Structure formats: C-alpha cells, structure tokens
Amino acid sequence: MKTTKLFMSMVIAASLFFAGCSPKDADIQSAIQAKEAAGITVAVTKGEVTLTGEVVDDAAKVKAEEIAKAEKGAKSVVNNLTVKPADMPVVIAEDPILTKNVADATKDFPTVKADVKDGVVTLTGEINKASLITLMQHLSALKPKKIDNKLTVK
Amino acid sequence: MALEEKYKALTDAATAAGITDLAVREQDGILYIDGTAADGATKDHLWEVYNQIDPNFTSGDLVLNVNVSIDAAVTHAKVVTQSSNLNIRKGPGTDQPIVGKAAHDEIITLVNRSNDLWWLVRTKDGEEGYCYAQYLEAQA
Structure with a gap:
C-alpha cells in the first residue's frame, strides 16, 4: 500500500509538473482543431494528439497529421482518420435500352404515356394514386437519368 | 448538397x-x-x-x-400483380409473344434470374417463359 501511495503521489507530481511547463491539452486541442478541415475531430491527452473522423482522400489524411505534428506542444500524433470510400458512379441506361424497358414497364398502365429522351423519362396522362408508386418503382429500376412526372393523379 | x-x-x-x-x-x-x-x-x-x-x-x-435482395437458393416466386394474370412470354420483352399465363397469387418455379427485369419461370402446368420480375416476389 505504501508503495502504491508513493507511486500515486509521484504521478500527481509529475502531471502537475507537465501541466505547469507545457501548453495545456485544451489549448493544443483548440489550436489544432481550428486548423483542421471540417469532419476531423481532435483530441489531446498529455500532449498526445488523436485525430478521428473521415476525410476525402489519402492526401487529406497526411496533411491533417502534418498540421497536428507542427503544433507546439504536440508530442505525438495518432492518426485514426479514415478515407471516405469512393462513391459508386451513377449508371444511366442508354436511350434504346431505356426506351424498350420503359415500354415494358408502362405496358400495364394504359392511361400513362412515357417518352424517353437523353435518359429522361417524361410521364404524361393520368394515373390513380395506388398505381403511381408501383409505376415509379418499376421505372426507377431501369437506371433513368431522371423521371419527369407530369401525370395527373386521380 | x-x-x-x-x-x-x-x-x-x-x-x-x-x-x-x-x-x-x-x-x-x-x-x-x-x-x-x-x-x-x-x-x-x-x-x-x-x-x-x-x-x-x-x-x-x-x-x-x-x-x-434474393437469396441464390430461392427457387419459387409468388405472382404479385394487382389482381390480373401475369403474362409469360417467349423472350424478355413485351414485344415477345405470350406463351402462357400465371394467376394472381400463384406460386411458380424460378428457372433463371440472370436478367434483372425478366425472370425465366415455369408454372406447375409446365409452361416456361419470361415474366416481368417486378410482379414476382421471391419466396423464402
């Protein structure tokens, strides 16, 4: 027990010493946070900086670490930033394929007229409310650029 | 954004x-x-x-x-038209001739789902052809 108490007091003394001599964690934190891009969270414990959050690419991750390292009082940097995965590209069907598929999808909706141009499906005519969702679901699966719904809903 | x-x-x-x-x-x-x-x-x-x-x-x-999502192991589907029969066609497209019909709520066998929009099916009467996948609900 005595050894533990002695050890504890040494730790307290040591932390007081550090706190007195080097910039405070909170100050380091706010200084780095101000320089980092949005989406990055900065935490500082005893001069050790931890970066968390999501960045757009590897370069942004490296840069964020450099900013943190350059800060006075930052002893080390733990870089836990993750790179945002690249988005799946938007696939838009070619007009001939889209036209055929739209004709198939709208066949059961005789009051609906559908035109396809440059990937845009334009709907005219009328439809009842219950069928509208079904029709929209069918058309959205065909990879159109846009569905321009000008239908009158009954 | x-x-x-x-x-x-x-x-x-x-x-x-x-x-x-x-x-x-x-x-x-x-x-x-x-x-x-x-x-x-x-x-x-x-x-x-x-x-x-x-x-x-x-x-x-x-x-x-x-x-x-449909489990690859799924072999049957239910016809989920609003009320009518579902056409079974010779090929994948409404321009293809009708070779049979499946009744509303009927359970039919899935033969091939390689085409996202048109599934190859077989009815219990042995009629085989393509149905519009949006009117089929895979059976677990």
Missing part, C-alpha cells in the same frame, strides 16, 4: 433499415440513391418516406433504385 438535405429523412430511414450497398450521390441536380433491401416491406417503407417528402413524386430530383 441541398438535395441530400431535402431527402435526409429518406437516407436516414435507409440507413436505419439496414439497406446494404447504400450509395447516395448528387449529379446534375438529381440525387441518386441505390441499395439493396432485405425484403419488399423495407423497400415499400422507403417509398412511403419518399412520397412524404415529395408528394406524388413530381419534383424529378431523385432516382430511388432500391432492389430487394
């Missing part, structure tokens, strides 16, 4: 519903949301949320393409 804000309730619902391969991106003033739902009810729920944000889907600023 204004569209992502407009449809935030929808993307939040998609995340909460556990939509897999969820992709949300904006291009030329249109938001594209793709993903795979565990079942038809989840997909329908997202469409209800979409309908609340954009009543009757008149804005033309969103393409919501959420498909229902």
